[in-house]
Amino acid sequence: MELQQLGTLSLDQLRVLVTVADTGSFSAAGRALGRAQSAISQAIATLEELQGVTLFDRDGYRPKLTTVGQVLVDQARLILSSAARFEAVAASSRDGFELELAIAIDPLVPTAPLIDSLLAFGREFPDLPVTFSTEGLGGSLRRLRAKTAALGICLLLPTIPGDIVAYPLLRIRLEAVVAPGHPLAKRQRSVTQADLEEHVQLVLSDPAAAPDENYGLISARRWRFVDLGRRLDFLLAGFGWCRMPEHIVAEQIAAKKLVRLKIEDDPAPRDALTIYAAHRRDHLLGPAGRWLLKTLQTRFPAA
Numbered sequence: 001m002e003l004q005q006l007g008t009l010s011l012d013q014l015r016v017l018v019t020v021a022d023t024g025s026f027s028a029a030g031r032a033l034g035r036a037q038s039a040i041s042q043a044i045a046t047l048e049e050l051q052g053v054t055l056f057d058r059d060g061y062r063p064k065l066t067t068v069g070q071v072l073v074d075q076a077r078l079i080l081s082s083a084a085r086f087e088a089v090a091a092s093s094r095d096g097f098e099l100e101l102a103i104a105i106d107p108l109v110p111t112a113p114l115i116d117s118l119l120a121f122g123r124e125f126p127d128l129p130v131t132f133s134t135e136g137l138g139g140s141l142r143r144l145r146a147k148t149a150a151l152g153i154c155l156l157l158p159t160i161p162g163d164i165v166a167y168p169l170l171r172i173r174l175e176a177v178v179a180p181g182h183p184l185a186k187r188q189r190s191v192t193q194a195d196l197e198e199h200v201q202l203v204l205s206d207p208a209a210a211p212d213e214n215y216g217l218i219s220a221r222r223w224r225f226v227d228l229g230r231r232l233d234f235l236l237a238g239f240g241w242c243r244m245p246e247h248i249v250a251e252q253i254a255a256k257k258l259v260r261l262k263i264e265d266d267p268a269p270r271d272a273l274t275i276y277a278a279h280r281r282d283h284l285l286g287p288a289g290r291w292l293l294k295t296l297q298t299r300f301p302a303a
Helices: 011-023 026-033 037-051 067-094 111-124 139-145 193-197 228-236 246-254 287-299
Strands: 101-105 130-134 151-155 164-172 174-178 201-204 222-225 241-245 273-280
Touching: 011 026, 011 037, 011 067, 026 037, 101 139, 101 287, 111 130, 111 287, 139 151, 139 273, 151 287, 164 287, 174 246, 201 228, 222 228, 228 241, 228 246, 241 246, 273 287
Parallel strands: 101 130, 101 151, 201 222, 201 241
Antiparallel strands: 151 273, 164 273, 174 241
């Protein structure tokens, strides 16, 4: 069922206008729409009368859009496109699909398989609105609990909360690294926690985290970052040391732009960290969300 009236306008009038502009003549538009040329001419004349404008210059062999006609054709295309999306979303809802899918990701998530998954999702569900946001560390979990995201791709530390259902996607290893010009890089031995305490630790931080949440913090002086890329910039500039995902710093280590630190009695977990796809236990994913979850599980290396 199609929405027909927009004030004094109808979608059919706009469709006729766009078709005449695309085909170049009233007769060609009539053939494209399966109507008589006289019906097309009457539809355009009615539209011009209602809006008080001249859409086509009819003095030549073929009708030519006037300046205002060209502007209004562009507007008509936008309205028709929006109407089509409106109908598609309504049809999806009738078929049991979500009205939209909101996704939130933490900064440590590798980009390439995520992009591949979203591109595939767009091809499968071209009319489903998607909301996407990159959060600070822990932000995806907060958005799930606030019900502003249906699917989170995130770390869950120290354990998976009881109100969350989580599916492991991949494991990432963290490397303790520092710029080669930093004093810690010049030591001829493994560094101790006492050595690290003297230097700035560049911390990927959750601004809303409770003050007693403390994962892998050693140094007394901490510079806090929400954005992983900005922290990397400061790391390469020699402002401090930190633990970075192996997939992000591998090239810099190979190029000798960063140096690995060997830490004696390192309190950080030796095991790799797990990235999860997660949703609230009391809010199951709809068909589109389940499709994306399955795609993510096939495109990310299994944990």
